[in-house]
Amino acid sequence: MSFIPGQPVTAVVQRIEIRKLRQGEHLILGFSIGGGIDQDPGQNPFSEDKSDKGIYVTRVTPGGPAEVAGLMMGDKVMQVNGWDMTMVTHDQARKRLTKKNEDVVRLLVTRKSLEQAVRHSMM
Amino acid sequence: MDRYADMEDKLRILEDLNMMYIRQIALSLQDSDIQKKIDHEIRMRDGACKLLAACTQRDQALEASKSLLTCNTRIMAYMSELQRMKEAQVMQRVARRSSEAGPTDDRRPCKGKVAISDLRIPLMWKDTEYFKNKGELHRCAVFCLLQMGGEIHDTDMVMVDRTLTDICFDNTIVFNEASPGFDLRVELYSCSSEEDYSAGSTPRKLASKLSSSLGRSAGKKLRAAVDPGAGNRQTRWPALLVGGPKYHLLAHTSLSLAHVQDNFRTHDLITSEECTYWVPLYGSVCCRLAAQPDCMNQQMMSGCLKVKQLGGDPQSSTNVYGVLKGTNLSCYHRQEDIESNVEPAFTIAINKETRIRASEKDPDSNVQSISISNLYGGEEVTHTVSADSRQETHRWMEAFWQHFYDMSQWKQCCDDLMKIDLPSPRKAALVTSKQGSLYHEMVIDTAGDIGTVTDILTRRMQELELRSQLGTSPPWMSLFAESPGRQRSPRLAGHSPRTPRRLPRSPLSPSRCPRPSLLSSDASLTSDSDSPCSTSPCSRHGGLAEPLSLPSSRFRPRTLSLDAKLSTLRGRGYGGALQCSCQPPTSSLTPIPAQRVSQATLSCSSSTSSNSSSEGRRSPESLDSSPFSRPSSARRSLRSMRAKLDPRNWLQSQV
Secondary structure: OOOOOOOOOOOOOEEEEOOOOEEEEEOOOOEEEEEEOOOOOOOOOOOOOOOOOOEEEEEOOOHHHHHHHHOOOOOEEEEOEEEEEOOOOOHHHHHHOOOOOOOEEEEEOOOOHHHHHHHHHHH | OHHHHHHHHHHHHHHHHHHHHHHHHHHHHHOOHHHHHHHHHHHHHHHHHHHHHHOHHHHHHHHHHHHHHHHHHHHHHHHHHHHHHHHHHHHHHHHOOOOOOOOOOOOEEEEEEEEEOOOOOOOOOOHHHHHHHHOOOOOEEEEEEEOOOOOEOOOOOOOEEEOEEEEEOOOOOOEEEEEEOOOEEEOOOEEEEEOOOOHHHOOOHHHHHHHHOOOHHHHHHHHHHHOOOOOOOOOOHOHHHHHHHOOOEEEEEOOOHHHOOOOOEEEOOOOOOOOOOOEEOOEEEEEEEEEEEEHOOOOOOEEEEEEEEEEOOOOEEEEEEEEEHHHHHHHOOOOHHHHOOOOOOOEEEEOOOEEEEEOOOOOOOOEEEEEEEEHHHEEEEEEEEEEOOOHHHHHHHHHHHHHHHHHHHHHHHOOOOOOOOOOOOOOHHOOOOOOOOOHHOOOOOOOOOOOOHHHHHHHHHHOOOOOOOEOOOOOHHHHOOOOOOOOOOOOOOOOOOOOOOOOOOOOOOOOOOOOOOHHHHHHHHHHHHHHHOOOOOHHHOOOOOOOOHHOOOOOOOHHHHHHHHHHHHHHHHOOOOOOOOOOOOOOOOOOOOOHHHHHHOOOOOOOOOOOOOOOOOOOOHHHOOOOOOOHHHHHHHHHHHHHHOOOOOOEEOOO
């Protein structure tokens, strides 16, 4: 999942639609993210390529909206509601997921197993 | 000279005649539906005109002008629909007279719902404009008009200035009676927010008196407005006589079935050239266009059936109640099961790969049956379905043919049911009127260890008029904080006018932080507030940290205390590699659920204003400043701040 600067990024993605859960006056999704272009990519335990500065899912709250929607730990988030997440800072990523006026977020995520599944199915 | 007054009169008469004409046609067609709609729009239009003439505030005028444009467009649409209907009526009469064959029995595809949402139009400012923030802030009011057939909807109005990176329209717009060949026209209208509207808003008598002494440019403008001109939308006949701000078409595009996808897509925009109302568009619009054909979410056919599976026991046929909906024929044991939400006994897929044909009459019952074949993972499975009577069988066949036709017309919309979210009414309360770009909305910690940040956050929570667009610099910006050269003492008491909510700060006591680098934080505090603030918008912005530009003359609002904080922490060189791990949210969470550090509170060492909303956790009354609390928690929040800024950490945020 590394990228070559200047070249388009291609990945096998899965669409995940998460409905935010309202807790009091807050909307939560039930997962944690790590990464960002302002973060040190070497510390990302989930990335294959240690120079990947993308946003990764580091934890999924059991039973939360994200788990229900099929999000898994270690997924790399490529897009949120049409906004790109491959070249954002950590805070920008957090903001895009936590907009108050959105009840639903539609993510495009990629994971290693997806690529493998596609490869196997083509064989 | 009276020629302007004359012209006005003539136009008014034409207007009235047109209105009468429309009403006449509507009446003659005896279509009370359209008549009512037209009357309604005309009334709305009159109201908007009156409001426009009466209002004094620019915002009101812009809103009224937008409603006016929408009303006009709707009236035009109804007019053309009326004309079409009239024509159709006439054609029908002609056809009957010439005794041609009756209308052919065309199969018509089912209608559906089309929804467009999350419209986003990226802007492309020149970097000199955007970053250096030079010159006056030109603002434009923009909104989108979405038209499909006779249905016209408008989005909310958004003010655009060069601090915005994208124009976002949060509305979700649903068109209910769309056919698969729909053409959704998206038009972006803009209006410069600083234009001089004097030409139109002066009362008539005065205008006629002034007309003789009109200057060249004003006269040209007036003449241009009155002259029907090149058929551009702006000079539509009903709008001519109304003053106030005028919207112009900035860009447009047409979307159709091919653009529908259960995903976000980018489409190209056709833009107009540079002029007063121009905004630098990147050239595309991103949106989510979803469609729900009726065949996917409504029952197309239902009735009692006998189902037999080929290859199974030839004698066993099950009596079921079948419902054709979407891509399935669901067979329930009893009809009542549908209401009681019981799962169907079994489901037969009806999709593009299904083959249906009528088979020969069953010798026993003398009724034709229908066989449905599907490929399930390489294996062909056939079900034989028979109804009670010949008419029933015929109806089922008809339903299947119609269903296949619908699926062929709606194409990709029939693969799966696309979700259309209708915005909940509650959302309206939460959405603020002003928009900022994401770049401006960054905060590092909502935990409130920095009083100003929490201050701002609380304000945001309350959605005060004085909406602060506080931003913090990304963590690496602290590397560029200015050198500890300035030795001004931190006296900030007098600088409230810019940020009225901030109280005089207690100066950083050197005793607490003995390191020399602290002075730089002091300096950053003071220098910021002391630097000249020339333009008014700054007073309303909380702070956008830009330490680099401080020495320059241009004042850029910033997080004073936050910057101090950054320098402070760096100075101390705290090496904790804390990861702000996610704690379960406590009772009342902060509005921006960033780092949920459980014990986050005010930091006493921060020299910021005392704001009681320590974690942003308290409710409205926390707006008034109350003194700092809990010095012990300061250390923890400090730790969390440091953890955030330490590049050795790999931050995680709970969302």
